[in-house]
Amino acid sequence: MTTQVEAGATLRQLQAGLGLDPLENRILLCHALALPRVALITQSERALTADEAARLASLVQRRLDGEPIAYIVGEREFFGLPFRVAPGVLIPRPDTELIVELALERLPQGGRLLDMGTGSGAIAVACAHTRRDAVVTALDLSDEALAIARANAAANGASVRFLRSDWFAAVGEERFELIASNPPYIAAGDAHLAQGDLRFEPVGALTDHADGLSALRSIIAGAPGHLVSGGWLLLEHGYDQAHAVRDLLQARGFSDVQSWRDLPGIERVSGGRLP
Structure with a gap:
């Protein structure tokens, strides 16, 4: 399965259209764009640049290929603390x-x-x-x-x-x-x-x-x-x-x-x- 992320797509559109579950959509959007989660609401009409679209598409494809979301973003919460993780x-x-x-x-x-x-x-x-x-x-x-x-x-x-x-x-x-x-x-x-x-x-x-x-x-x-x-x-x-x-x-x-x-x-x- 492959994904297409187009330049000009808004954060609102992408939250519903990345082909992942809603939580993973939000995690990868925030990671790709270096945004806090609240920005997905306050900047919902922000449009992606071509570079941002390419970066997000690469991350989404890795997840669609089965790679764990924790390895993609390099972090997982445990016992209320952030932990760096890698393969x-x-x-x-x-x-x-x-x-x-x-x-x-x-x-x-x-x-x-x-x-x-x-x-x-x-x-x-x-x-x-x-x-x-x-x-x-x-x-x-x-x-x-x-x-x-x-x-x-x-x-x-x-x-x-x-x-x-x-x-x-x-x-x-x-x-x-x-x-x-x-x-x-x-x-x-x-x-x-x-x-x-x-x-x-x-x-x-x-x-x-x-x-x-x-x-x-x-x-x-x-x-x-x-x-x-x-x-x-x-x-x-x-x-x-x-x-x-x-x-x-x-x-x-x-x-x-x-x-x-x-x-x-x-x-x-x-x-x-x-x-």
């Missing part, structure tokens, strides 16, 4: 706000939090921004992801220590009051990897190239050596993995093992406490 990191999703809420409830005053596989830094930055007393460390194996995460921490005024690490390798014998992670959990060959936004996101951040549980197993196995007594481990996982993750947590000796549902009612996060 080297997953796009933060509202479902992941659940693990942030659970972490904030369980982290004691002045507590140490470890975010494993931080990607864009969404979990770590949201927690550090909300809880200025917390001591937050974030790990990732990707240099590109760490650069984006550091930029997001700086842009949001959040104090986070970032380390390049293959899971727990870089934290030595350190212990934390809470460990949180949204690791790769889609099984290899899952049809979802070839659908929608996932086609454009970094495959290594989506799948473990195995049964979907290998990263979760590694984190659960290593967590007791990096948690204080009574510390919490919280893990985001797939829609059908809650039972398996609870079994892994119980087998590793965690207590108070449970799962929590996201807004659509799916068991999205499971966790437990080190006795």
